[in-house]
Amino acid sequence: MLKLIQVFSIISLAFLLVSCKHLKVDGKLIKTNEEKFIVPYFNVENKDYLFSTRIKVYGNEMSGLLAVKKLGNQHKRLALLTDFGNTLIDMEFQGEQVKVNYVVEDLNRKVIINQFKRNFQLLLQSEYIVKDVYEVDEGKVFTSKFQGKKIHLHVNQNENLTKLVQANVFKNKNEINYFKSLEGSDSIYFTSHQFPIEVILNEKIK
Amino acid sequence: MKYYLVAIYTFLSLGILGQGIKMTTGELNAFKQKIEKETQALTSIQTDFIQSKHLAFLSNDIESKGKMYLLADGTLKWAYHTPNQYSIIFKNNQILIDDNGKKSNVSGGNEVFNKISHLISGSVSGKLFNDKEFDVVCYKDGDEIVAHLTPNDKTLKKYIKVVYLYFKKDESTVSKVRLVEPSEDYTLITFVNKQLNVKINPSVFNH
Numbered sequence: 001m002l003k004l005i006q007v008f009s010i011i012s013l014a015f016l017l018v019s020c021k022h023l024k025v026d027g028k029l030i031k032t033n034e035e036k037f038i039v040p041y042f043n044v045e046n047k048d049y050l051f052s053t054r055i056k057v058y059g060n061e062m063s064g065l066l067a068v069k070k071l072g073n074q075h076k077r078l079a080l081l082t083d084f085g086n087t088l089i090d091m092e093f094q095g096e097q098v099k100v101n102y103v104v105e106d107l108n109r110k111v112i113i114n115q116f117k118r119n120f121q122l123l124l125q126s127e128y129i130v131k132d133v134y135e136v137d138e139g140k141v142f143t144s145k146f147q148g149k150k151i152h153l154h155v156n157q158n159e160n161l162t163k164l165v166q167a168n169v170f171k172n173k174n175e176i177n178y179f180k181s182l183e184g185s186d187s188i189y190f191t192s193h194q195f196p197i198e199v200i201l202n203e204k205i206k
Numbered sequence: 207m208k209y210y211l212v213a214i215y216t217f218l219s220l221g222i223l224g225q226g227i228k229m230t231t232g233e234l235n236a237f238k239q240k241i242e243k244e245t246q247a248l249t250s251i252q253t254d255f256i257q258s259k260h261l262a263f264l265s266n267d268i269e270s271k272g273k274m275y276l277l278a279d280g281t282l283k284w285a286y287h288t289p290n291q292y293s294i295i296f297k298n299n300q301i302l303i304d305d306n307g308k309k310s311n312v313s314g315g316n317e318v319f320n321k322i323s324h325l326i327s328g329s330v331s332g333k334l335f336n337d338k339e340f341d342v343v344c345y346k347d348g349d350e351i352v353a354h355l356t357p358n359d360k361t362l363k364k365y366i367k368v369v370y371l372y373f374k375k376d377e378s379t380v381s382k383v384r385l386v387e388p389s390e391d392y393t394l395i396t397f398v399n400k401q402l403n404v405k406i407n408p409s410v411f412n413h
Contacts, residue, residue, distance in 0.1 A: 048264045052290055063290065063305050069263055077263045083292045085259040085270070085385075085393035086365060102389040105364045204289050 025143065025152065027136035034130050037142045037153050039161060041178070041186065043126040045070045051188070051201035053080065058196050064088070066201060068124065076124050077101075089116060093124055115195070118147060122166060122174060123190060123199075128153065138162075149173060226347025234344050237351065244378035245331050251276045251379060253330070253400040257286075260392050267394075274330065274397075275406050282327045283411055295411055296323040302413040309413060321362055329371060329383045330397070340369070349375045364388070 042049055049068040054061065065081045079090045090102040098117045107113070128144035128151060139162075142153040146166065154163040164176040172193045179187040190199040229237065252275050259268040272286040272293075285293035295302040301312040301323070328334030339362065340355035355369040365387065372382035379402065386392040 046265065048266055050268060061305075061308075063292065065259075065268060067261055067264055067268065069265075071263070079261055079263075079391075081259060081268075083270075083286060083290060085257060085268075087261070087387055087389055087391055090261075090389060090391075102387075 025132075025134040025136065025141045027134035027141060030133050030135050030140075032130065032133040034133065034142075037128040037130050037144065039126045039128070039153075039164075041126070041161075041188065042068050042070060042076060042124050045072065050204040051186075052204055053202075054200040056196070056198040056200075065204070074127075078120055078124065091117065091120060093121055115197070119174065119190065119192065119197070119199075122147065122164075123176065123188070226345035226350075226352060229344040229346060229351075233346075234342070237344060238342075241333075241373075241378050245333055247403075248331060248379075249278050249403045250406050251330055251400065251402055252404055252406055253397045256396045256398065258394045258396075260394065262391060274326075275410050276327055276330055277406065280323070280327055281411055282323060284326060295413060296327070297411050304413065311413075321359070325362070325366070325369070325385075329369065329380060329395075331379055334369070334371065350381075351375070 046069065049066075051066045051068075052063070053066045054063050062082070064083055067079045067081065068076060070076050075092075075094045077090070077092045080088045082088060086104070087102060088104045088107060089100070092099040092101060098121055100113060100117075103113060107116075125146055128142070128146065130142050130144060132143045134141045134143070136154075138154065139156040139159070140154075142155070144151040144153065150167050152163075152165040152167070153161060154165070156162050160180070161178050163178065165172055166174040174193065175191045177189040177191075179189075181187065185203040186201075187203065188199075188201040190197075190201075192198070252273075254273055255271070257270040257272070259270075261268070269288075270286050270290075271288040272284065274285070275283040280296070281298075282296040283293060284295075291304075291306045293304045295304075303310045303312065324337075325334065328337060334340065334355060337355075339359045340357055343354045345352045345354070351373045353371040353373070355371065357363050357366055357369075367386045367388050367390070370382075370384040370386070371380045372384075373379075374381045379397075379400065381397055381400075383395045384392055385395075
């Protein structure tokens with residue numbers, strides 16, 4: 001019996017070590033005085049952010065518009081609209097609080113709303129407390145924590161944010177990739193590794 | 207005190223607060239009959255449109271532009287060209303969507319889409335004005351008549367609080383439509399370059 005427990009413990013430990021490997025930053029830990037990492041997206045106060053949006057959820061696809069505005073320090077509001085202009089969801093984020101101002105009845109399910117809350121909160125989060133900084137081939141990786149999970153913020157040699165990865169002990173949960181077009185507009189790709197959810201945002205410039 | 211009350215009542219009943227003067231039952235019935243008679247003779251409408259979405263928290267309204275084609279049998283194409291290429295065709299109980307080149311079909315039995323089709327075509331032609339699914343109150347405001355349509359239908363009520371149809375004097379089709387959502391945000395659609403009874407190439411409705 002004791003031997004069986006020992007074998008089980010070794011297998012569990014091995015599994016945990018293999019599982020945790022994805023969290024390890026493949027780079028050199030460097031000293032830093034930077035206490036905060038600021039994500040430059042959705043972070044200018046009183047600016048209207050408008051993105052063409054394509055959402056893929058469980059094999060279904062829809063397009064529309066995402067409107068975001070920073071109303072004050074750690075206070076942002078977001079609305080997801082159809083191409084026809086109907087509001088599907090309207091949410092407000094203040095600190096860690098998320099308030100749903102409106103949700104269209106078809107989406108008004110606790111599971112869906114909670115998913116929207118978590119994912120959009122991560123998308124709009126602009127400030128992270130830096131834990132460690134690593135030097136990697138592509139640039140640097142800043143580590144932090146948000147929503148109780150680890151965050152890796154990847155910046156390139158030009159100090160531009162290119163990727164955010166959110167993970168728990170076992171696997172990557174969400175990934176956000178950031179791109180800039182030649183015209184200067186921003187594109188943001190959000191991918192969930194927990195559920196078949198993908199959100200593609202392309203900035204609309206007037 | 208009595209004079210103040212009279213003044214306030216007069217002020218409100220004259221509609222100086224912005225919605226015009228309420229039509230009497232006789233005026234409303236005459237206007238409804240006029241619209242019904244004139245829209246019966248309609249064979250087609252082709253128009254450009256400018257859509258402004260108003261969200262209370264944004265500094266500027268979100269603008270989209272496109273083109274709309276409507277035939278007397280209810281065949282409808284609503285096509286955006288700015289900022290996104292997106293079109294939706296309601297034809298032969300079929301809903302055909304072209305989302306920037308990605309084409310799809312939706313079953314014609316979809317209640318929400320049917321309501322949307324009915325709402326769009328009815329708004330543009332003015333037929334909605336005579337629809338039993340809405341409570342209608344009309345106001346005269348300068349050179350305009352504004353119909354306030356409140357949905358009775360429970361499916362529509364989820365999406366629309368009230369529809370305002372704006373008719374220019376001596377026109378039987380609407381010049382503007384304002385759709386107010388339960389959240390009080392609204393979409394204003396203004397029709398420009400409107401052409402009535404022109405021949406529309408059937409290929410416009412191809413998918």
